[in-house]
Amino acid sequence: MFGYVKIRRGELRVREYEYYRASYCGLCRSMGKCTGQCSRLALSYDFAFLANVRMELSDRAPVFRRRRCLAHPTNKRTMMEPNDELCYCADAAAVLAFEKCRDDVADERGWRRLRARFRKLFLYGAYRRARKRVPELAATVRRLLAELRVLEQEKRPSADAPAAIFGELLAGIVSHGLSDEKARIAAVIGRQTGRFIYLVDAIDDLDEDVARGRYNPLLLLYGGKPSGEERQGLHDALLATLSDLESALELLPVGACPERREVLRNILYLGMPATVQQVLFGKACKKEDSRE
Numbered sequence: 001m002f003g004y005v006k007i008r009r010g011e012l013r014v015r016e017y018e019y020y021r022a023s024y025c026g027l028c029r030s031m032g033k034c035t036g037q038c039s040r041l042a043l044s045y046d047f048a049f050l051a052n053v054r055m056e057l058s059d060r061a062p063v064f065r066r067r068r069c070l071a072h073p074t075n076k077r078t079m080m081e082p083n084d085e086l087c088y089c090a091d092a093a094a095v096l097a098f099e100k101c102r103d104d105v106a107d108e109r110g111w112r113r114l115r116a117r118f119r120k121l122f123l124y125g126a127y128r129r130a131r132k133r134v135p136e137l138a139a140t141v142r143r144l145l146a147e148l149r150v151l152e153q154e155k156r157p158s159a160d161a162p163a164a165i166f167g168e169l170l171a172g173i174v175s176h177g178l179s180d181e182k183a184r185i186a187a188v189i190g191r192q193t194g195r196f197i198y199l200v201d202a203i204d205d206l207d208e209d210v211a212r213g214r215y216n217p218l219l220l221l222y223g224g225k226p227s228g229e230e231r232q233g234l235h236d237a238l239l240a241t242l243s244d245l246e247s248a249l250e251l252l253p254v255g256a257c258p259e260r261r262e263v264l265r266n267i268l269y270l271g272m273p274a275t276v277q278q279v280l281f282g283k284a285c286k287k288e289d290s291r292e
Helices: 014-035 037-042 045-058 084-107 110-133 135-154 160-175 180-204 206-212 217-222 228-250 258-281
Strands: 064-067 077-080
Touching: 014 037, 014 045, 014 077, 014 084, 014 110, 014 258, 037 084, 037 110, 045 084, 045 160, 045 180, 045 258, 084 110, 084 135, 084 160, 110 135, 135 160, 160 180, 160 217, 180 206, 180 217, 180 228, 180 258, 206 217, 228 258
Parallel strands: none
Antiparallel strands: 064 077
16 A cells, blocks of 8 residues: 555554564465465564554454565565464455456556556456455455546545545455454444555655645645645644544453554554654655665
8 A cells, every 4th residue: 555554663662663574574474375475565663553453353363474475585574374363464455456457457647557557467466366365355445446536537626435444445355254243343444544545645645646746636626736824724634633543452361462552552642643743844755765
């Protein structure tokens, strides 16, 4: 996805950071195992967060092992062994990444369209494998992205409507296969995370979208780039979204892995607010930072 849902590394204890890094590496390894090596193009901090939410919902006790990988061939790193939640998130990431490439091929021009075509080509095998295991999810993702594309083509001066659709998309991803109270909590977490990602991405892309004349709901809503007062309003709206996320997380009992709960709290209470501050009032936020 976009890479905005990140930890605040300096506020984590060593064992908590080691857990997070192991889960991120475990998701990467699960992608290679479940959907093929090319699917690792879809790896993001956002899906690492969603994978940990799924593991917290299922109270999955993690299993770790020290391994080498292509990115770090000289030293062994602690990695989480693949489990049902990591493999499911590998499938979901492959589906969403491929469908996003389909949209980019239709929407972009020039070099960006060519890059989207190459990325789509590389991801097709991963998408095909994932679709066999989660056909209903694949159909839901395609349907909601099509709805989002239609809404964006209409160029409505509203940020809430497209953000709500992307929120429903992530709600479907996080809650897929769950039932009862867990499904309701997962849907809230997915929905609010999706709204957050869509709005933060729109804010982060303002300068580029102005330069390229591309659709951005905030440019239509405010008649141009938002002023200082309008940015403060966006700041308050995004923090309200995070408040709903935090409330949903705290409904879950602390499970078999206390480090996982602390990582999730770090992301929600510190990492995501820092992202809001950065994209609204600081330099443009880089959507991925491979140093984590």
